[in-house]
Amino acid sequence: MGPLNYHHLRYFREVARQGHLGRAAERLNLSQSAMSIQIRQLEDRLGHKLFDRVGRRLDLTEAGRIALDHAERIFTAGEDLVATLNRTNTTNPPLRVGALSTLSRNFQLQFLRPALADNCDVSLRSGNTRTLLADLAALALDVVLTTEVPASDQGTDFAAQRLAEQPVQLHGQPERLRHGSLRALLETEPLILPTENTIRAGMDNLLARLQVNPRIAATVDDMAMVRLLAREGVGLAVAPAVVLADEIASGRIATAPFDLGIAEPFYAVTVPRQFPHPALASLLATGGVTPE
Template identity: 30%
Template sequence: MSPGFSYRHLYYFWVVAKEGGMARAAERLGMAVQTVSTQVRQLERSLGYVLLKPAGRGVVLTDAGLAAMRQAEKIFQLGEQLPAVVRDAVGAPSVRLIVGISDELPKLAVQSLMQRVMQEPNLKLLCLVDEFEDLLGDLALHRLDVVLADRAAPLNPNLKVYSQSLGSSPIAWYAPASLYAAASNSFPQSLAQVPVLLPTRHAAVRSRLDQWFERIAIQPHVIGEFEDSALLKTFGAAGMGVFPMASLVHEDLTSRYAVMRLGDCEGVEEHFFAIGASRQVLHPLVQKFFPAQD
């Protein structure tokens, strides 16, 4: 950029281009036409190109003028945002928290698990849902502050993360209204006849469900398996099949999805964990997930 370049000259050019003529621009700026014209000519000299050419009673942009106008639009649009940016910067300080949520974790349970940080008055929360292994990688690279999952992080000397149990919830079976009568008749033996939806083996609770079926000698009539717990309950609530879900979310599940509880999945629980990276221990909200940490 030439030493003679001036943002004031660029601004006058921008107004002229938007107004389509020197006279209209001068009227908008409250200046003499000659003054505006002189400012634009100085910009053209500093850039080394003609930016405007006469067209009837006004002016139009040359090819160089079009390029300059595109840049001027970006510059002055940013300038218009400046007051709001400054106002936000000196306003109430915010606390940003980036949470990775394992895709097999019941989404209704996440709200309950997050209650310990939701009271932060200036919280800016970003929640990302992904597969467990991918979330651990992002956590190790400090792209996430904390991960919520249905299992602890595996022991790995190359993966500097640590886990904290957030508790557990018994598993219960739920049915849409269309299947409730058939499923409730001789439950849980009825699970061998009615359509059943299950989490995939990607979910930690799946192996415990399979062991439960073996223990009570039932071969379930499985017609669907889902990696994402939200899809599992959505298809179940739509009438596709009965499904297991953590009792922790019973109230929300029955009120929002109009499903009914069939009975307990005795001895089977969903476990909840927070997983953090060592460098993140100082984050004030991450500490709320790790009460034992000093």
């Protein structure tokens, strides 16, 4: 079976809009018989009748309604393509953002807030670094938010802009923080550790230096879950304050007064593009993030 003929689809869409073969033929400067042949060829290609004749009017069948829905989307996408490449489109496409699954939701919101305030539609996808960078390289994403600079051997000219760096601290219910030293705190209270590489490596080094073998209550690959577990009193969250900003502001969670010597950087990763998303430049210029 051959590919779909989009001329047939265009003629079909006009007939569906007009509800009349003759008017559609007149609008497209075709004879009525030629238009009829085009519609019949499309029906043969799709294997379904697209119209029912009701008097002099042509009504769409169920298959016809489905075909019209797809046709409208196809031709709208084509019009958007031309407008985008000609820089004449007045409505921007969604900003497609990829975010590392362990990245703080609060951080993501801070970065996106200016775009959302400008009523920019946002498509947000989370995942692992390899998958997100592959999608970015394929132009399926406009930007990837992560905590690491991409390796230089990946074959793609990634550009990583450092947006912010925030200290990693211990956060938990206030009654869990009543210890006189960092060592006592780590020896006594269970920890909620994210799997994010910078934080995990920093904590491993710190624990080795202090010769402390703590109890790990949970190892989590989602910062939202780190936040929830800390809020429920499961243990102390090892994270930047931005992860628990709301709980800290309300007093439900407090921050231990000890410097861990660990900082988590935040990067926006892009690839060079001739037609970048219009909202991206201003987000990268401001960083979109105010460190806590």
